[in-house]
């Protein structure tokens with residue numbers, strides 16, 4: 001049985017869905033529902049009635065320990081985290097407590113119960129300002145915000161736990177994740193929403209929410225920032241492959257997950273407008289603090305070693321995201 005933390009959230013829920021659809025259905029989900037949604041869990045349980053859900057908080061060691069006593073867990077996929085860069089700058093204590101202390105409680109419960117395999121959601125934010133591009137896994141890690149710091153700290157703790165307790169971890173460093181379930185059962189659902197694609201799409205349903213481009217005088221092809229957008233369903237595939245790899249080789253490792261293709265904010269805006277099939281109002285505003293002009297993954301390692309191949313185009317992802325946004329706006 002696998003334990004998935006944070007599967008009421010965006011990426012975790014798509015992984016739980018993917019795992020279920022591959023007939024791998026022995027899942028227990030642990031989530032405090034602080035940013036995730038009970039509706040998402042209920043949808044997942046409808047698709048896969050064998051999913052068990054425990055509402056609990058990683059900050060409470062007893063709550064997570066009891067899960068290992070109650071179920072026979074073989075491995076853990078750890079998504080649960082707060083992930084808003086801006087919020088982490090304003091309220092770092094929340095981030096260190098939730099992400100770092102929460103992960104320590106999880107790892108300690110694992111070690112105590114002799115569960116020694118974990119796949120961990122890390123991030124391109126651990127690299128900080130790129131020294132070269134595309135970024136490979138050996139790029140120096142110098143995060144520029146508390147969110148990135150928390151994820152790097154957890155990676156380092158996992159290294160030490162490997163040496164001392166033989167806990168093996170695969171860290172997946174995500175670039176910009178977009179998209180939604182093709183059948184619109186689940187999708188991206190943050191409140192407040194800070195990300196590019198849902199913000200463009202939401203402006204269609206809410207006239208007071210004019211879409212804002214954060215800066216158009218970067219030194220890039222059209223003046224707007226370039227990012228590497230990867231589909232959430234492709235990302236789910238990568239987690240499944242990472243777990244297979246971990247089970248087969250029992251080895252700690254790290255992989256970037258991106259497409260190696262950079263797209264600018266304006267390019268994403270234009271694709272979105274084409275999908276929406278109407279003109280979307282926007283205005284260019286000040287640059288957002290801490291936004292590097294370009295973030296591009298070298299993800300050849302994941303392709304070679306995990307045999308991971310991202311399949312969806314940005315067009316596919318935004319099309320699914322738009323279908324999902326329509327569902328959200330009906331509620």
Ligand code: UDP
Pocket residue numbers: 176194195196197199200211212213214215225226227265288291
């Ligand atoms: N962005 C934007 N308007 C928005 C949200 C994002 O112009 O409403 C830009 C942002 O400055 C960055 C890119 O879109 O260059 C991707 O931002 P997002 O927050 O989606 O992901 P991040 O790169 O911060 O992880």
